[in-house]
Amino acid sequence: xxxxxxxGNEAIVKSAILSGCRAFYGYPITPASEITEAAAFYMPKxxxxxxxxxxxxxxxxxLYGASSAGVRCMTASSGPGISLMQEGISYMAGAELPCVIxxxxxxxxxxxxxxxxxxxxxxxxxxxxxxxxxxxxLAPHSVQEMADLTALAFELADKxxxxxxxxxxxxxxQMMEPVEFPKRAVAPRLPHWAVAGTADSRGNLIxxxxxxxxxxxxxxxxxxxxxxxxxxxxxxxxxxxxxxAEIVLVGYGIVGRILKAVTAEARASGLNVGLxxxxxxxxxxSLHFQRLAARGRVFVVVEMSNGQMVDDVRLALNGVRxxxxxxxxxxxxxxxxxxxxxxxxxAKKYCPxxxxxxxxxV
Amino acid sequence: xxxxxxxxxxxxxxxxxCKGCGLCVEACPPKxxxxxxxxxxxxxxxxxxxxxxxxxxxxxxxxxxxxxAITVFRLVDRRATAVPVPHAQVEGAVSCASx
Amino acid sequence: xxxxxDLEYTAAQSKPKAFYESFERKEELxxxxxxxxxxxxxxxxxxxxxxxxxxxxxDRTILISPVGCSVFAYYYFDxxxxxxxxxxxxxxxxxxxxxxxxxIVIGYQxxxxxxxxxxxxxxxxxxxxxxxxxxxxxxxxxSMTGGQMAPTTLLGQKSTTTPDGRTAEHEGHxxxxxxxxxxxxxxxxxxxxxxxxNKQIAQAARAVKRAVExxxxxxxxxxxxxxxxxxxxxxxxxxxxxxxxxxxxxxxFPLGVFxxxxxxxxxxxxxxxxxxxxxIPRILGTRDEDADAxxxxxxxxxxxxxxxVRVSGFGGQGVLLLGExxxxxxxxxxxxxxxLPSYGPEIRSGTSNCHVRLxxxxxxxxxxxxxxxxxAMNEPSLKKFSAGVRPGGWILYNGATLPAExxxxxxxxxxxxxxxxxxxxxxxxxxxxxxLGALLEIAGTLPQAxxxxxxxxxxxxxxxxDLDERALVLGRSLCKQFLERGAA
Numbered sequence: 046x047x048x049x050x051x052x053g054n055e056a057i058v059k060s061a062i063l064s065g066c067r068a069f070y071g072y073p074i075t076p077a078s079e080i081t082e083a084a085a086f087y088m089p090k091x092x093x094x095x096x097x098x099x100x101x102x103x104x105x106x107x108l109y110g111a112s113s114a115g116v117r118c119m120t121a122s123s124g125p126g127i128s129l130m131q132e133g134i135s136y137m138a139g140a141e142l143p144c145v146i147x148x149x150x151x152x153x154x155x156x157x158x159x160x161x162x163x164x165x166x167x168x169x170x171x172x173x174x175x176x177x178x179x180x181x182x183l184a185p186h187s188v189q190e191m192a193d194l195t196a197l198a199f200e201l202a203d204k205x206x207x208x209x210x211x212x213x214x215x216x217x218x219q220m221m222e223p224v225e226f227p228k229r230a231v232a233p234r235l236p237h238w239a240v241a242g243t244a245d246s247r248g249n250l251i252x253x254x255x256x257x258x259x260x261x262x263x264x265x266x267x268x269x270x271x272x273x274x275x276x277x278x279x280x281x282x283x284x285x286x287x288x289x290a291e292i293v294l295v296g297y298g299i300v301g302r303i304l305k306a307v308t309a310e311a312r313a314s315g316l317n318v319g320l321x322x323x324x325x326x327x328x329x330x331s332l333h334f335q336r337l338a339a340r341g342r343v344f345v346v347v348e349m350s351n352g353q354m355v356d357d358v359r360l361a362l363n364g365v366r367x368x369x370x371x372x373x374x375x376x377x378x379x380x381x382x383x384x385x386x387x388x389x390x391x392a393k394k395y396c397p398x399x400x401x402x403x404x405x406x407v
Numbered sequence: 408x409x410x411x412x413x414x415x416x417x418x419x420x421x422x423x424x425c426k427g428c429g430l431c432v433e434a435c436p437p438k439x440x441x442x443x444x445x446x447x448x449x450x451x452x453x454x455x456x457x458x459x460x461x462x463x464x465x466x467x468x469x470x471x472x473x474x475x476a477i478t479v480f481r482l483v484d485r486r487a488t489a490v491p492v493p494h495a496q497v498e499g500a501v502s503c504a505s506x
Numbered sequence: 507x508x509x510x511x512d513l514e515y516t517a518a519q520s521k522p523k524a525f526y527e528s529f530e531r532k533e534e535l536x537x538x539x540x541x542x543x544x545x546x547x548x549x550x551x552x553x554x555x556x557x558x559x560x561x562x563x564x565d566r567t568i569l570i571s572p573v574g575c576s577v578f579a580y581y582y583f584d585x586x587x588x589x590x591x592x593x594x595x596x597x598x599x600x601x602x603x604x605x606x607x608x609x610i611v612i613g614y615q616x617x618x619x620x621x622x623x624x625x626x627x628x629x630x631x632x633x634x635x636x637x638x639x640x641x642x643x644x645x646x647x648x649s650m651t652g653g654q655m656a657p658t659t660l661l662g663q664k665s666t667t668t669p670d671g672r673t674a675e676h677e678g679h680x681x682x683x684x685x686x687x688x689x690x691x692x693x694x695x696x697x698x699x700x701x702x703x704n705k706q707i708a709q710a711a712r713a714v715k716r717a718v719e720x721x722x723x724x725x726x727x728x729x730x731x732x733x734x735x736x737x738x739x740x741x742x743x744x745x746x747x748x749x750x751x752x753x754x755x756x757x758x759f760p761l762g763v764f765x766x767x768x769x770x771x772x773x774x775x776x777x778x779x780x781x782x783x784x785x786i787p788r789i790l791g792t793r794d795e796d797a798d799a800x801x802x803x804x805x806x807x808x809x810x811x812x813x814x815v816r817v818s819g820f821g822g823q824g825v826l827l828l829g830e831x832x833x834x835x836x837x838x839x840x841x842x843x844x845x846l847p848s849y850g851p852e853i854r855s856g857t858s859n860c861h862v863r864l865x866x867x868x869x870x871x872x873x874x875x876x877x878x879x880x881x882a883m884n885e886p887s888l889k890k891f892s893a894g895v896r897p898g899g900w901i902l903y904n905g906a907t908l909p910a911e912x913x914x915x916x917x918x919x920x921x922x923x924x925x926x927x928x929x930x931x932x933x934x935x936x937x938x939x940x941x942l943g944a945l946l947e948i949a950g951t952l953p954q955a956x957x958x959x960x961x962x963x964x965x966x967x968x969x970x971x972d973l974d975e976r977a978l979v980l981g982r983s984l985c986k987q988f989l990e991r992g993a994a
Contacts, residue, residue: 047794047797047798048797048798048837049791049792049796049797049798050798050830050833050834050837050843050845059790059791059792062786062790063786063787063790063792067605067780068601068604068605070601087789087790089778090781090789091780091781091786091789091790092778092779092780092781093780094604094605096600096604098597098630099626099627099629099630100626102594102597102626102627103594103597103600103626103627103630104597106590106591106594106597106598106601106627107597107598107600107601107604108601109588109590109591109594109597109598109601110588110590110597110598110599110600110601110602110603110605111601111602111604111605112601113588113598113601113602114568114601114602114605114606114609116605116606118601118605132591133591133594136590136591140589216846216872216873219846219847220844220845220846220847220872221830221833221844221845221846222843222844222845222869222872223837223842223843225797226787226790226792228787228793228794229783229784229787230783230784230786230787232783240568240586240587240588240602241586241606241609242565242566242567242568242586242602242606242608242609242610242611243565243566243586243609244565246586247564247565247584247585247586248584249586249587250580250587250588250589251587251588251589252571252580252587252588252589253589254577254589299872299873302869302870302871302872302873303870303871303873305870305871306870306871308870309870378873380873380875381871381875382875413513416515416518417515421537423537424537424538426538426542426543426544427543428543428544428737428744428745429544429743429744429745430544430744430745430748432745433745433748434704434707436704449538451543463518465518465519466704466707466708468519468520468552469519469549469552469553469707469708469711470549470704470707471548471549471552472539472541472543472544472545472546472547472548472549472551472552473538473539473548474521474522474525474537474539474548474551474552474555474582475520475521475525475537476538477519478517478519478520478521479517479518479519479520480515480516480517480518481515481516481518482513482514482515483514483515483516
């Protein structure tokens with residue numbers, strides 16, 4: 046076995062280029078800057094384009110151009126920059142242009158801080174721009190997943206002609222872990238709809254405007270049908286001892302890692318605890334939740350925010366099981382001791398069948 | 408104007424493409440375009456060529472905001488090698504010589 | 507005199523081929539534009555279409571439609587079409603042109619689009635000298651939205667948002683984009699033209715063609731600002747509006763060439779050819795041979811290694827490197843590893859720390875809140891992290907004696923002036939490696955070969971490798987002495 050120790054942010058760029066990405070437009074921001082720096086280093090060497098844009102607004106519109114021209118392209122930023130990109134993301138979703146956007150999250154609102162929060166969930170998963178659209182959102186929880194989900198992001202972006210966001214927190218971006226890459230690079234391909242400055246593509250049009258009411262409604266319905274396909278085909282989640290668990294922990298990104306540690310310790314102490322880690326945040330893996338509701342007595346959502354994904358968990362469960370929430374903000378990370386204490390408290394409340402001796406040491 | 412010489416130019420104005428803005432009337436150096444009296448299908452009074460005196464300068468063409476409302480023709484110089492368009496094939500065209 | 511049938515006429519000026527024969531995208535107007543009678547857009551469109559015809563670039567042309575009345579330019583131009591967000595055409599054009607350098611990218615923008623909301627994008631595209639052409643149609647008003655003030659609205663000119671007329675005191679002076687952009691070094695050609703009379707129109711047509719031709723020649727950024735009538739919003743008959751361009755607008759916006767570097771400009775060098783696809787993993791360093799062969803050491807796995815290390819100190823003490831060498835060595839030895847740094851401004855001043863985990867089974871959380879080894883390179887680190895050390899764990903402290911308040915009976919503490927120890931072997935900066943040596947002695951699991959390999963991987967300069975190797979040896983021996991004393 047051969048692996049490389051690498052930061053998540055660097056793994057994204059290498060995986061992107063191996064996936065056929067040949068254009069990167071970005072604007073520096075902590076904690077995503079390593080992605081932009083790595084792109085500046087590798088893109089020109091691999092026949093791609095790198096340009097530091099004058100703003101995130103410009104960067105996303107440069108992607109709009111590159112994607113219009115049929116090039117696999119990406120950018121990276123963090124909360125404040127993603128806010129600025131929302132205009133372009135809406136236009137790209139409207140014009141059905143694929144691209145990959147890495148959001149390495151930090152604290153907000155406003156300038157907030159540069160510590161890790163997961164408070165971009167709403168703006169990314171619910172579509173922070175205007176109009177009827179969704180972005181596909183993938184949430185890696187390890188450096189290996191930074192690489193793997195970047196490759197998947199490019200596939201899904203092209204498959205559905207839609208922007209895909211890689212939503213990772215600062216920890217996953219900054220962390221080094223061993224990672225393995227595919228052996229072969231994917232060859233860039235020119236999609237049939239692109240406007241590439243050639244005779245063959247002359248008749249093509251990239252646009253998000255549909256002036257007639259019926260025309261726009263038809264377009265929105267087509268998009269909606271596409272999103273239904275995405276929701277049918279693409280939900281992904283990791284089931285970590287969750288099948289059959291009475292207490293189902295829920296968390297994505299770095300929280301998923303912490304919850305794995307909690308799961309191990311809780312199970313070692315005899316509690317029937319498991320973890321369901323959403324990997325796709327849109328489409329939200331609602332069915333996974335519904336399946337676990339048969340045995341799960343309570344779902345415990347842990348986020349580094351004041352509670353954003355928890356709404357989707359509640360929607361998925363639709364009241365059939367109670368949903369508890371533990372959130373930390375400002376860059377504070379829920380410790381596994383903190384979560385474990387909550388789990389033990391909830392075990393007493395929701396799992397009365399536990400043996401008294403088990404409860405004694407709970 | 409020398410009545411013995413044919414016009415150097417010839418104008419075709421597609422009245423259904425014209426919006427009657429009058430810029431061609433203003434632009435035309437020999438003043439051989441005017442706004443007509445009848446309405447076209449859009450409800451505009453379209454510009455019309457008065458039928459004689461076009462020099463083929465093409466200024467009206469560039470002043471006209473519509474892509475194809477005006478076509479300007481020039482009398483073929485027989486010494487030149489350009490492929491000519493016989494007058495009879497110029498649909499709707501009017502030359503002074505035919506008047 | 508010849509008869510009519512003898513005369514032959516040839517079309518000298520006719521609808522350019524760069525326009526669609528029939529405008530299928532607009533059901534009720536197959537042969538007309540959607541513009542108002544007398545609108546300048548149609549005239550500029552025609553100039554542009556003719557330039558595309560004359561330069562023979564129809565297949566290569568990509569037109570970027572703006573937001574504004576000309577949002578539907580793509581209805582008319584039989585070229586590749588991309589419709590962009592308000593003001594962003596220069597950024598979109600950059601994205602297209604950089605990836606498709608063989609294309610001819612033409613941005614078509616109005617004054618609200620280019621000089622207000624898109625002022626940043628045009629400025630930077632011009633400053634980078636993007637090889638694109640920008641046609642900037644300035645009618646001194648927001649027309650499509652119904653006549654609000656534009657940055658180019660004249661002083662005194664009424665608009666729906668300057669009902670009493672624009673004043674310099676309240677709204678500022680009209681923005682002169684061509685003059686502004688002409689202060690930049692990169693643009694090749696910037697000219698302001700008008701549609702105010704025949705002469706102006708003829709010059710405008712020449713300028714538009716030149717601006718496109720410059721791009722065909724690969725010279726760089728060209729912009730033509732066209733003063734253009736808007737009879738509807740100006741509330742003037744078309745001819746009067748045309749004359750207003752010449753008689754009034756031109757006084758605020760003088761016509762002329764502001765930049766012309768076409769003679770001295772040279773076509774840009776072609777970008778480097780893309781490498782063969784097979785070469786890419788090598789360039790990225792992701793081939794098998796670039797990766798570390800991970801020795802699966804069964805003995806190590808059997809030991810059930812579960813090391814939680816927190817390394818902390820001031821920025822510049824080599825905190826992160828210490829952790830990285832440890833993680834790299836762990837990976838080389840076949841262990842699961844993770845390395846998580848503190849990041850951001852923190853690493854530029856003040857404290858720096860990292861979490862390192864080495865384990866024989868997959869690592870759940872990479873966060874180390876309760877280390878079994880704390881490497882504290884200064885006292886603030888001790889203060890911050892010592893309480894979290896697990897019972898039975900270790901603190902390696904860079905200080906001759908441990909301050910009394912951090913004394914704990916349930917852990918082992920090696921307090922030593924590691925910086926001075928490093929000094930004895932040649933450089934105090936090797937203190938981190940001396941401490942790593944001590945840590946490795948405590949952990950006792952990693953093969954020396956893995957440590958050597960990790961050091962070579964993380965430390966690039968040979969002179970440092972030699973020093974660091976000696977530092978590791980020193981650290982190990984310091985730790986051994988400590989253990990022996992403890993045993994004795």
